[in-house]
Every structure is written in structure tokens, then in C-alpha cells.
Amino acid sequence: MATADTPAGHEGHHEHVHYTSTGLENRKIAIWALIGSECMLFASLISTYLIYKGRSKVGPFPHEWSCKTSNVVGKTAELVAGCAPADVLKPILDIPVTSQSTFVLLMSSLAMVLALAAVENKGHPLPAGAGWWDRCLASSKFWLMATAVMGATFIGYQSYEFTSFVHEGLTIKTNLFGSSFFTLTGFHGAHVSVGVLWLLTLFAIDVKRGLKGKNDVLLVDICALYWHFVDVVWIAIFTLIYLIQ
Amino acid sequence: MSDHNAAAHDHVEHPTWKQYKWVGFWLLVITAIEVWVYYTPFKESKLFAPTLLLMSAVKFGVVVFYYMHLKYDHPLFKRLFAMGLGIAICTMFALLFLFGALKIGG
Amino acid sequence: MATTAAPAPINTPAGTSYAPGEATGIWSWLTTVDHKRIGTLYLWTALTFFIVAGIEAFIIRLQLMKPNNQLVSAEMYNQLFTMHGTTMVFLVIMPLSAAFFNYLIPLQIGARDVAFPRLNAFSYWVYLFGGIFMTVPIFFNVAPNGGWFGYAPLTTMQFSGGLNIDFWVIGLQILGVSSLAAAFNFITTIINMRAPGMSLMRMPIFTWMSFVVQFLLILAFPAITIALFFLQFDRFFGTQFYEIAAGADPLLWQHLFWVFGHPEVYILILPAFGLASEILPTFSKKPLFGYNVMVYSGIMIGFLGFGVWAHHMFAVGMGATADTIFAMATLLIGIPTGVKIFNWVATMWGGNIRFTVAMKFAISLVALFTIGGISGVMHSSPPTDLQQTDTYFIVAHFHYVLFGGSIMGIMGGIYFYYPKIFGRYMSEKLGNWHFWSFFVGMNMTFFPMHYAGMLGMPRRIYTYDIGQGWEQFNLWSTVGALLQGVGLICFVYNFVKSRKRGEVAPNDAWGAGTLEWSIPSPPPDYNFAKIPYVTSRYPLWDIKQPEMTAELTHTAPDAGVIADAHAVPMHEETQYYTAKSLGIPMPFPTIKPFFAALFMVLMMAGLVFIHLDLFWVAIFVMIGSGAAFVGSLYGWLTSPLE
Numbered sequence: 004m005a006t007a008d009t010p011a012g013h014e015g016h017h018e019h020v021h022y023t024s025t026g027l028e029n030r031k032i033a034i035w036a037l038i039g040s041e042c043m044l045f046a047s048l049i050s051t052y053l054i055y056k057g058r059s060k061v062g063p064f065p066h067e068w069s070c071k072t073s074n075v076v077g078k079t080a081e082l083v084a085g086c087a088p089a090d091v092l093k094p095i096l097d098i099p100v101t102s103q104s105t106f107v108l109l110m111s112s113l114a115m116v117l118a119l120a121a122v123e124n125k126g127h128p129l130p131a132g133a134g135w136w137d138r139c140l141a142s143s144k145f146w147l148m149a150t151a152v153m154g155a156t157f158i159g160y161q162s163y164e165f166t167s168f169v170h171e172g173l174t175i176k177t178n179l180f181g182s183s184f185f186t187l188t189g190f191h192g193a194h195v196s197v198g199v200l201w202l203l204t205l206f207a208i209d210v211k212r213g214l215k216g217k218n219d220v221l222l223v224d225i226c227a228l229y230w231h232f233v234d235v236v237w238i239a240i241f242t243l244i245y246l247i248q
Numbered sequence: 249m250s251d252h253n254a255a256a257h258d259h260v261e262h263p264t265w266k267q268y269k270w271v272g273f274w275l276l277v278i279t280a281i282e283v284w285v286y287y288t289p290f291k292e293s294k295l296f297a298p299t300l301l302l303m304s305a306v307k308f309g310v311v312v313f314y315y316m317h318l319k320y321d322h323p324l325f326k327r328l329f330a331m332g333l334g335i336a337i338c339t340m341f342a343l344l345f346l347f348g349a350l351k352i353g354g
Numbered sequence: 355m356a357t358t359a360a361p362a363p364i365n366t367p368a369g370t371s372y373a374p375g376e377a378t379g380i381w382s383w384l385t386t387v388d389h390k391r392i393g394t395l396y397l398w399t400a401l402t403f404f405i406v407a408g409i410e411a412f413i414i415r416l417q418l419m420k421p422n423n424q425l426v427s428a429e430m431y432n433q434l435f436t437m438h439g440t441t442m443v444f445l446v447i448m449p450l451s452a453a454f455f456n457y458l459i460p461l462q463i464g465a466r467d468v469a470f471p472r473l474n475a476f477s478y479w480v481y482l483f484g485g486i487f488m489t490v491p492i493f494f495n496v497a498p499n500g501g502w503f504g505y506a507p508l509t510t511m512q513f514s515g516g517l518n519i520d521f522w523v524i525g526l527q528i529l530g531v532s533s534l535a536a537a538f539n540f541i542t543t544i545i546n547m548r549a550p551g552m553s554l555m556r557m558p559i560f561t562w563m564s565f566v567v568q569f570l571l572i573l574a575f576p577a578i579t580i581a582l583f584f585l586q587f588d589r590f591f592g593t594q595f596y597e598i599a600a601g602a603d604p605l606l607w608q609h610l611f612w613v614f615g616h617p618e619v620y621i622l623i624l625p626a627f628g629l630a631s632e633i634l635p636t637f638s639k640k641p642l643f644g645y646n647v648m649v650y651s652g653i654m655i656g657f658l659g660f661g662v663w664a665h666h667m668f669a670v671g672m673g674a675t676a677d678t679i680f681a682m683a684t685l686l687i688g689i690p691t692g693v694k695i696f697n698w699v700a701t702m703w704g705g706n707i708r709f710t711v712a713m714k715f716a717i718s719l720v721a722l723f724t725i726g727g728i729s730g731v732m733h734s735s736p737p738t739d740l741q742q743t744d745t746y747f748i749v750a751h752f753h754y755v756l757f758g759g760s761i762m763g764i765m766g767g768i769y770f771y772y773p774k775i776f777g778r779y780m781s782e783k784l785g786n787w788h789f790w791s792f793f794v795g796m797n798m799t800f801f802p803m804h805y806a807g808m809l810g811m812p813r814r815i816y817t818y819d820i821g822q823g824w825e826q827f828n829l830w831s832t833v834g835a836l837l838q839g840v841g842l843i844c845f846v847y848n849f850v851k852s853r854k855r856g857e858v859a860p861n862d863a864w865g866a867g868t869l870e871w872s873i874p875s876p877p878p879d880y881n882f883a884k885i886p887y888v889t890s891r892y893p894l895w896d897i898k899q900p901e902m903t904a905e906l907t908h909t910a911p912d913a914g915v916i917a918d919a920h921a922v923p924m925h926e927e928t929q930y931y932t933a934k935s936l937g938i939p940m941p942f943p944t945i946k947p948f949f950a951a952l953f954m955v956l957m958m959a960g961l962v963f964i965h966l967d968l969f970w971v972a973i974f975v976m977i978g979s980g981a982a983f984v985g986s987l988y989g990w991l992t993s994p995l996e
Contacts, residue, residue, distance in 0.1 A: 022885075022919035024548040027322055029469040032542045035325045036572060039332025040534065044576035046336035047610060051584070051595070054347040058601040102283045109279060113272035116315050120264055140265055175593050179601055182593035186583070204988075231316045235308050241279075242304035246286050247297045324545065335573050335660050339613055346664065346676055347603060 034225040038232045045236050048190055049243060052183040059178035062092040063171060066248045071172075095173055096245055097164065104160035105241050108195075111153035112234045115227045118146030122223045125215045143223070144209050150230065151202035154195050161192045184244070191240060194233045201226050262317055271314045278303050361935035376879055377943070385943035387471035388879055392478050393457030394775060397768075399482055400449035401849070406489060407441040408842055410434045415799070415835035418828050421820040428816040432499035433518070435814060437492055439502030440522065443622065444529050445485045447756065450764045451625035452481075452533075455540055455564050457775060461870035462558045464549025464888065466881050469542035471941045472990060477536040479951030484528030487959055491521045498522030501814065503615065504585070506596035506607035511589050520962050523586050528958055530575050530582075537571035540564060549869070550921045551888035551911040555649065558868045558891075559642060562649050563628030566656040570617040570624075573660065578614035581607055590964055605670060612663035620659045622756060624652060626719060626763025627694060633716040633770050634698055636866040638705025641892060641906060644697040651690030658687045668736040669743045677736040684734035688727065695724055710864070711785030715766030718793050722758025726751055729804070744814075747807025753800040765792070765845070772852065773859030777876045780856055784848040791841030798834030802827035861928055867892030867903070873927045879940060880933040887911050887921040897924050939996045946990035953983035 023029070062069035062076070069076045070086035077083055083091050121143035129137055139145060165185070168174075175185040205226055208214060214223060282303050290296055313319040318326050344350040376382070386392060414434050417425045426434065460468055468474050491497040499518045500509040509519045544565045548557070557565075584595035585607070594600040596607060635642045642648060664672060664680040672680075698720045707713070729751040733739040742748060765788075772780045806827040811818065818824055862871040872894050873882060890896050890908045915921075933940045960975030 022550075023546045024550075024552070025322065025324060025546055027324065027546060029542045029546055032324070032328070032545055033469070033538045035328040036332075036538050036541045039328050040538075040572035040576055042329075042332040042336035043339070043573050044580060046340045047577045047580035047613075050340045050343040051580070051606065051610075053344060054349050054603065054606065055601075056349065058603070060601045098283065098286060102279070105279060106276065109275045110272065112275075112311060112315050113268060116268050117265065120262065120268070123262065175587070175591060179594055182584075182587070182595055186587060186593065186595075228316055231311055234315075235311050238304050238307045238311070242282065242300050246282060246300055248291075331569070332573060339577075339660065342661075343609060343613075346609060346672060347605070 028221050030221060030225055031228075034228050038228065041232060041236075045190070045239070048183075048187045049239065052187050052244060055179040055183045059180040061178050063095045063168075063173045063177070063180075064092070065096045065180060065184070065244075066094045068092065068094060092172065095168055095171060097167070098245060100160065100164060101241065101245050104157050104164075105237065107153050107160070108157045108234055108237050111150045111157070112231050114146050114149040114153060115230045118143050118150055119220070119223050119227045121146055122214045122220050125213075143214055144206060147202055147206040147209060147223075151199050151206060154199040154202065154230075157195055158192060158199065161188065161195075187244070188240065191233070191236055194236070198226070198230050198233055201229070262320060263314065267314065271310055274310060275307055278307050361931045363929035363931055382943065384948055385945045387467075387475050387941045387943060387947070389456050389460050389468045389471065389474060390775075390877060390879075390881075392474050393453045393455075395478055396449050396453035396456055396481070397775070399478075399485065400446050400453060401846075403441055403445040403449070403485060403489070405842070405846070407438050407446055408839065410438040410441065410492075412835055412839055414438060415832040417817065419832040420829070421818055421825055423817050429499065430495065431816045432814075433492055433495070433497040436498045436501050436522070437489070440488065440498060440526075442756070443502060443618070444526065445481075445488070447622045447760050447764070448533065449481055449485075451564075451567070451622070451760075452477075452536060454560070454625060454629065454764075454767055454771070455536070455567075457771065458870060459540060459543055459561055459564055460547065461774075461873070461877065461881060462561045462868055463544065463547060463552050464869050464882060464885055465543065465547035466885075466938065467941065468539050469547055470539045472944060472947045472995065473535055473539050475944075476947035476951050477532045477539070479948050480528060480532035480535070480955060483951060483955040484525055484532060487528060487955065488521060488525035491517070496521070498525075503611055504607075505611070506581075506585050506588070507598055507602075507604060509585060510596050517962060517965055519585075520589065520965055523582050523589065524958055524961060527579065527582050527586070528955055530579050531954065533571050534575050537568040537575075540568045541572070544568075549882075549885050549888055550915045550919045551909075552869075555646065556888060556891050558628075559631035559645070559648055559652075560625070560628035563624040563631070563652050566652050567621050567624050570621050570656050570659065574614045574617035574621070577610050581610035581614070584610075586961070590961060605667070608667050608670065609664070612666045613660075615666065616663040617656070617659045619755070620655055622760050623723075623763075624655070626760045626767070627652070629763050629767035629770070630698065630716040630719045632866070632868065633712050633766050634701045636770075636864050637708045637710060637713040637716075638702045639708075639865075639902065640701060640705045641867070641895075641903060642697070643700035643703075644693075645891060647693055648697055651693045654690040655687060658683060658690070662687060665734055665739070668733075668739045681734055681736055685731065688731050688734075691727055695720060695727075710769070711780070711782055711789050712766045712770035712864075714786075714789045714793075715762050715769065718789075719759055719763040719766065722754055722762060722796070726754025726756075726758055730755065742807060744812055745807035746803040746811045746813060749813055750800050750803035750807060753796075753803070757796055757800065762792070762796075765789075768849070770864065772849075772856075773863035774870060774875050774877070776853050776856070777859055778852055778854075778856030779859050779863065780848050780852040784844050788841045788844040788848060791837050791844065795834045795837030795839075795841055798837060799831045800834070802830040802834075806831075861926060862894065862898070865898075867895035867899075869893055872925070874930060878930050878933075880931075880936065880938045883927050883929075883931055883936050883938075884922045884925070885919055886924045887916050887919070888924065893924045894926075897926070941996045942994070944990070944993065946986050946993070950983060950986040950990055953979040953986060957983055 025032075056065075062071065064076060067076050067078055068080055068083045069092045070083045071090040071092060073086065075083050075086065080091075117140060121141055124141065125143070129141060168181075173181045173184075175181050205214065205223060208219075208222075214220075282300055285291065285296070285299070290299075312329070318329065341350070345352075383391065383395065386395075413426060414431070417423050417431055417434075456468070456474065460466065488498070496517045498504070498521055500514055500522065504519065504522055508514060509522075544557070544561060554562075584593070587593040588596050594602055596602050596604075598604055631642055631648060662680055662683045664676060665684045668677055668680075702717075729747070733742050733748070733751065769780055769785055772778070806824050809823050809827075811822070811824045811827075818828075859875050861874055863875060864871075869886065869888070870877075872886070886893065887910070889910050890903050890906045892903045892906070895903045896908070956979035957976050960972050960979065963969070963972035963975060
């Protein structure tokens with residue numbers, strides 16, 4: 004029995020596994036705690052946006068028409084008809100464009116779960132007669148890159164959106180709407196950018212040595228959790244900020 | 249949380265493409281309905297905001313439960329997330345009422 | 355029987371201030387990832403800031419000693435009270451608690467380190483650099499001057515130009531990173547690193563209260579982070595979050611700040627509660643009375659703490675409904691707090707009490723916190739609060755809670771755990787001088803403030819005119835502060851001197867019942883040579899004084915778990931070994947967290963150059979150190995832990 008008491012006796016079989024109370028991975032617990040904390044971060048941002056909604060004193064406004072030179076604000080173009088055409092400020096939020104970027108981000112989540120599934124299933128041989136699609140599903144490199152590309156596309160949409168807003172006269176300094184809108188979506192965009200960097204790092208590791216085994220599944224899993232969280236935050240933002248007036 | 253769950257060492261079976269594609273499909277369908285509704289006269293209805301909130305809550309839940317595997321993973325993760333989300337939502341509602349952005353009775 | 359040669363213990367001179375067989379020298383401290391060393395670093399650093407904040411407070415008291423005093427300028431006075439508050443909250447009490455989190459949590463749950471040792475080092479270095487960043491400006495007369503709560507719009511460029519508030523905003527952001535990183539670490543540690551049999555309801559109360567605090571941290575800090583970002587953007591990039599002329603709401607900051615600020619109060623007090631809950635049973639020779647209720651009320655306090663923030667804002671006129679709801683929630687929080695007080699009293703009741711210095715501090719926490727708690731319940735009622743708000747009555751209240759509660763509890767904790775940390779006892783004689791001058795001095799300082807406040811003396815005033823009846827109360831307060839200064843000097847002398855000359859402490863310095871006392875003092879770097887499995891709440895009493903834990907439930911963990919963790923029955927360890935001879939893998943020391951912290955702080959601090967009209971310098975510093983930060987982070991994350 005004395006030998007069993009000496010931890011040294013257990014060394015050297017395979018990679019050292021630390022005992023944990025729950026059998027769960029430390030990093031996965033930490034990332035869920037981080038996600039819980041991030042809920043509060045975005046709740047503060049979204050609350051501020053909603054509190055300041057309709058309190059801006061000058062245009063442009065998210066959903067309303069307004070006039071640069073007067074205080075006229077209205078839901079339809081007719082209400083600002085008396086305004087000089089050069090002074091008319093259109094509702095600024097561009098639903099069709101944002102719907103496209105939302106679509107891209109949602110699809111990136113699908114790609115992300117497929118990347119994780121591909122890493123999880125490494126080592127399982129492909130079924131006999133596997134077609135190109137089975138081969139594709141088994142490629143973690145493909146799905147990691149696809150997720151990163153879609154994330155980058157989303158950032159591209161956001162840059163386009165921000166630039167066009169600035170051209171239409173809305174900057175972060177213009178009014179309360181501008182301040183809270185750019186800060187909220189900018190924070191989200193920063194999160195997406197960090198995620199893209201993370202995904203590209205995983206892709207690089209995958210290319211270099213191949214992601215495989217329990218530890219690598221965890222690496223992809225925590226990145227995936229972060230990525231999906233950023234996605235669900237956008238689901239909330241898209242409804243609360245873009246669609247509901 | 250207090251039990252030493254030896255069973256958790258075993259690999260948790262996550263869903264595969266077969267389920268994931270349907271989750272993705274429904275996410276797209278709901279988003280399409282959300283955007284479509286935005287361009288209909290229903291937009292002026294009092295029920296517009298609650299309907300949209302409900303739809304995005306469904307999307308939110310689907311991603312969290314299926315893509316983030318909360319449905320399959322250890323309940324601890326559910327608790328960690330629910331705690332953050334719960335306090336965040338309560339704080340948000342409290343703030344909106346305090347600033348008069350929300351009022352009882354509309 | 356033994357086929358493997360038994361590891362040989364290291365011969366040690368008794369009572370060294372660090373465990374034998376460990377590396378020493380400055381480099382070993384810069385690269386350490388050992389939770390005990392990091393805890394010790396937190397302790398030294400926070401005590402240094404405590405002295406700084408104490409000196410600031412003493413100057414404030416000298417300025418207020420007599421009417422129409424001109425000891426310091428009004429501008430310097432603003433900086434002094436702002437920095438006293440900010441330092442005490444963010445650089446003293448929170449890090450002193452963090453020192454105990456670091457040192458004790460792994461020991462109390464039977465772990466060899468925290469879940470993420472390098473992240474732990476990162477948290478400390480961020481705290482140190484952030485603390486320096488906030489503290490140095492006062493020597494150049496540009497310290498923050500807007501109060502520890504930094505109410506916007508007062509702190510926007512329009513009303514607070516200059517660099518003062520910039521240091522505050524950026525400094526708090528930096529310290530927030532440190533606290534958040536540490537909190538994720540401890541949550542994971544407590545959930546996942548417990549020894550077999552250490553179920554949640556067997557964890558020592560200190561670990562429990564720390565557990566609650568970590569959740570408060572991760573859920574409260576995001577709110578102030580956002581509020582600070584708004585302020586930072588307003589000050590540097592011209593946003594309008596706090597710009598009243600543009601339609602902004604002057605209450606936005608207050609709400610976001612107190613959404614953080616009230617849980618923060620419990621972040622400051624709960625660790626001290628936890629320490630008292632370790633000290634009182636030990637010196638009463640009785641298990642803690644009502645353990646379960648203690649745990650539940652701790653959770654309850656934490657949970658309710660998120661629903662009471664607006665009681666700091668009754669005077670702003672939120673309306674009857676909001677006032678009523680927040681008043682009721684505040685009254686409600688008095689219940690779990692009161693339960694704790696009664697449980698402590700019941701723990702001592704009928705016990706075989708030893709009045710050590712640590713015990714005296716713990717008992718004084720119970721008494722003084724009760725006074726502060728009762729005045730707290732008084733201003734939970736909005737009509738009463740309207741009389742008291744922004745007067746010295748409030749100052750009296752929160753000093754009873756934070757000095758009488760947090761500081762007294764933490765001081766008790768220092769006397770109690772000093773033998774564990776440094777291997778020697780602190781002097782009881784000097785300790786008694788310290789205790790009594792703190793106890794008398796603190797009451798003499800803060801009790802008269804109740805009267806001064808009721809007579810209408812406003813908070814934060816620079817000086818006051820004669821004939822308002824405040825003179826004698828202020829004089830008493832200043833004399834009391836002097837007495838506290840004497841106590842602080844006794845403490846510092848005792849703390850420094852005892853490291854080399856104190857009486858040598860054994861394993862179990864006080865006859866306590868929890869795991870940290872079953873290993874040598876100071877503990878070896880690997881903590882536990884053999885992980886014990888735990889069968890009750892006081893595992894050490896189980897083997898040394900089984901009659902004391904006879905009434906507690908005992909259940910052995912299942913054999914599979916014990917085998918999995920290579921755990922052995924509860925035992926005492928008195929010898930030092932090297933981790934290598936025991937075959938315990940230890941994390942490598944690494945400098946990377948230090949550099950990651952340094953560059954991150956520089957990246958955030960670089961923003962200040964914008965207000966010095968050095969735009970390109972700011973860009974260069976921020977992008978340069980940002981890149982270096984990301985580089986160190988990659989270096990850190992791609993190198994193996996052990």
C-alpha cells in the first residue's frame with residue numbers, strides 16, 4: 004500500500020491529468036464565468052442606449068426623419084417636406100444591410116459548431132463511400148477559416164455602416180444616439196475582432212500541428228463558447244437597437 | 249455542484265451536422281420573419297415589440313442551448329450563465345424603469 | 355514494502371520566513387506563480403498603500419481639527435479625501451482581502467495551487483502598476499480630486515479639466531482588470547480544485563465568503579467598467595454621455611456607479627466576515643454556530659446586494675415607488691446580516707474563550723460592525739436619509755462598517771495567519787497596544803462624527819466656520835486619529851520585527867480545525883505532500899480533538915474519487931520535502947505575466963499623453979505597448995505551465 008501513497012509511482016504513464024472536484028475542465032468553467040460577467044457588461048451598454056433613445060436634441064436619428072435647421076422630427080418623409088432638400092436627415096439605420104451582416108454572423112456560429120465537431124471527431128475514420136461533403140465536415144481547418152472569414156465579413160459590414168453614417172452626418176460626437184450607438188456596436192465589434200484573432204490563431208495551430216485530442220477540443224470549445232456568446236449578443240442588439248423603434 | 253461527479257469524466261456526446269443544420273435553418277427563418285415583419289403594417293402595432301423580443305429570445309435560447317451545448321453539458325455551466333444573465337436582465341429592467349424608458353401600463 | 359525510495363525531508367532551521375528549499379532573491383519574486391508568494395506580495399503592497407492612505411487621512415483630520423484651518427490648500431484637500439477613499443477601497447481593503455484569497459483559498463480547500471497560477475501573477479502585477487499609477491500624481495499636485503465615486507458630469511472636462519480625473523478613470527480601469535482576472539481564477543479554483551470530500555458545505559466559511567465575493571466582483575465590475583468607458587470617451591473623444599446640454603441624464607453615472615458600488619460594499623466586508631468566522635470558533639474551541647445559515651446568509655447578502663444600489667441616491671428624487679422598493683430591499687438585507695451577528699455571538703456563547711489579539715479584533719468586528727449596521731438601517735429609510743445624506747453621519751456610518759468591520763477583521767486575520775505565512779508569531783504585547791489604540795482611537799474618531807453630522811456638518815468640506823457646534827467633535831476626531839496613528843506604528847513595527855524575532859510557530863499555531871493548519875508553517879511550495887480526503891467541516895479537529903466535532907456529520911467520499919486524487923486519510927505534515935522528490939509537478943516560474951501586466955498598464959496609461967497635447971506620443975505608447983502586450987500574452991499562452 005505504501006507505494007500507492009507515493010504520487011511518484013503514478014508518473015510517466017501518459018500526459019499528467021490533474022484531479023478536479025467536478026471532473027470538468029478549469030478553462031471551461033472560467034470561460035462560462037467570463038460569459039456571465041459579459042452579460043452584465045452588455046446589459047449596461049444596452050441599458051444606456053435604450054435610456055438615451057429619443058433624448059438626442061439634434062439629428063440624425065435612428066428611425067426618424069429630421070431637419071438640420073429646425074426641430075422637426077417625424078416618422079415619415081412628408082413631415083420634413085418643408086425642409087430644404089439638402090437639410091433633410093434620413094433615418095440612419097439601414098435594415099437591409101444590417102440584416103445581411105446578421106445573416107453572416109448567424110452562419111458563422113453554424114461554421115463554428117462544425118469546426119468543433121470536426122476537432123472532436125478527429126481520429127474517427129470517415130465512413131466507406133464518404134462523399135465530398137463528409138470530407139468537408141471532417142476538416143477543422145476549413146470550418147475554422149470559414150468562421151474567421153465570416154467574422155471578418157461582419158466587421159467589414161460594420162466598417163461600411165460606420166463610414167456611411169459618418170458621411171450622413173452621424174459621428175460619436177454628434178448626439179446621444181451617436182455616442183451610445185457607436186460605443187455599443189463598437190464594443191460588440193471589438194469582441195468580434197478579438198474572436199477573429201482567436202480563430203486565426205487556432206487555424207494557425209491547426210495548420211502547424213493539427214488540432215487533435217482532448218486538450219485541443221477544449222481549446223476550440225472555449226473559443227466556440229466565446230464566439231457564440233458574441234453572436235447571441237448581436238441577436239439581442241439587432242432586435243433591440245435596429246428593429247424595435 | 250457539490251457532488252464529485254465521476255461520470256462527468258466521460259465524454260459528453262454533442263450533436264452533429266444533422267441537428268446543427270436545423271438549428272441554423274431555424275435561426276435564419278426567424279431572422280427572416282423578424283425583418284419581414286419590420287416592413288409590414290404590423291410594425292405599428294402594440295404587439296410588434298413583444299413579438300420581436302419573443303422571437304429573438306427564441307434565437308438566443310437556441311444558440312445557447314444547442315450551439316453552446318448548455319443542453320448537454322454539466323448543469324454547473326447553466327448555473328454560471330443563468331446567474332450572470334439573470335442579474336443582468338433584472339438590472340437592465342430596473343434601470344429602464346428608473347429612467348422612465350419603461351413605464352407600467354405603457 | 356516500499357519499492358520506491360521514500361523521499362528524504364529537508365533539514366530545516368525552525369521558523370524561517372520562507373519555506374526551505376525555495377528559490378530566493380528578487381528574480382524569484384518577479385517570476386513567481388506560487389499563490390502563497392503572490393499572496394505575500396499582495397499583503398506587503400496593500401499594507402504600504404494602507405500607510406499612504408493613513409497619512410492622507412491624518413492630514414485631513416489635522417486640517418479639520420479647528421475651524422478656519424488653512425493647513426493644506428482647498429485643492430490639495432480635495433485630492434487628499436479623494437485619494438484616501440480611492441486608496442482605501444481599491445488599493446487597501448480589496449487587495450488585503452485578495453492577499454488572504456490567494457494565500458488561504460488553496461490551503462483551505464486542500465489544493466496545491468490556484469486554477470490558473472500565471473493569471474494570478476498577472477492580477478498582482480496589474481494591481482501593483484495600477485496602484486503606482488494612481489498614487490504617484492498626488493506628489494505632483496495632480497491627483498484625482500472628484501471623490502472616490504467620481505460623479506459625472508462633475509468629472510467631465512467641462513468641470514474637471516486637467517489630468518487629475520484622467521488618472522482616476524484610467525487607474526480604476528486598470529485595477530478592474532486585476533480584480534476581474536483574479537475573480538475568474540478563484541471561482542474556478544473553488545469550484546474545481548477542492549480535495550476529495552471537501553463538498554461545498556464543508557468549505558471553511560472564509561472560502562465561502564470569498565466565493566460569494568468573486569461572483570460579486572464579476573457581476574459588479576462590468577457596470578463601472580462601462581460607466582468609466584463613457585467618462586473616458588467623454589473626456590478624450592468628445593462623446594456626450596454626461597453632457598447635460600446635449601440631453602444627457604445627470605443620473606446615468608450615479609446609477610451605473612452604484613450598481614457597482616453597492617455590491618462593492620459587500621466585496622469589502624464579506625472577506626472580513628469570513629476571517630472572523632475562522633477566528634471566533636478557533637479561540638472559542640467550538641465549531642461555528644449555524645454553519646449552514648452562515649453560508650446561506652452570505653449568499654443572500656450577495657444576491658440582495660444587487661438590488662439596493664439606489665439607496666445611495668434617495669436625495670436625487672427618484673419618486674416614491676422607487677424609493678419604497680429600494681428602502682424595503684435595504685431593510686431586507688439587514689436580516690441575513692443580523693443573522694451573522696447572532697451566529698458569531700452564539701459561537702462564543704459557552705465557549706472556552708482565549709483572548710488573543712486576533713480574537714479581540716474579531717470580537718471588535720462583531721461589535722463595531724453592529725453599530726455601523728444599525729446606522730445603516732437608519733438611513734435605509736428615505737425620510738431619515740434625507741436628513742443624513744452628505745453629512746458626517748454618513749462618514750461615521752461607513753467608517754464603522756469599513757474600519758470597524760473590514761479593517762478590524764482583516765487585522766485580526768493578519769495576527770491569526772501571520773504564523774502560517776511567516777512561521778513566527780507576532781508579538782501579543784505589541785499587538786495589544788495596537789488593538790487598544792485602534793479600538794479606542796477608531797471610536798473616538800468616528801463616533802463624534804455622528805453628532806457633527808446630525809448638527810449638519812457636510813461631508814467633503816475643506817474647512818468650517820466657528821460657532822456651529824462642530825468644533826469639539828472635530829477635535830475629538832482628530833485626537834482619535836492620532837491614537838490610531840500610534841496603533842498603526844505599533845502594528846508596522848510588530849509586523850516587520852516579528853518576521854525575524856517572533857516566537858517560532860508550529861504547524862497548528864492556534865489549535866484551529868481547518869486544513870491550512872495541518873501543513874508546516876510556512877507551507878512548502880507544493881502545500882500538501884499528500885492530498886488528504888476530508889470527512890467533516892473541521893478535518894484537523896477530527897484527528898486532534900475528535901470530541902469537538904463529534905456532533906458534526908461525517909461521511910467518507912467514495913473510494914473511486916480517493917483513488918483518482920491519490921488522496922490519503924486526514925493527517926498532519928510536519929516535514930519539508932522538495933516537490934521533485936515527491937514527484938509533484940510544479941508550475942514553472944515565468945516573467946511573462948509581469949511583462950503582460952506592465953505593457954497592458956502602459957497601453958492604458960498612454961491615453962494620458964493626449965491631454966498633455968502629445969497626441970503622437972500617446973499613439974506611439976499605446977500601439978507600441980499594445981503590441982508588446984499581445985506579444986507577451988501569446989508567449990505566455992503558448993508556453994507550457996509545468
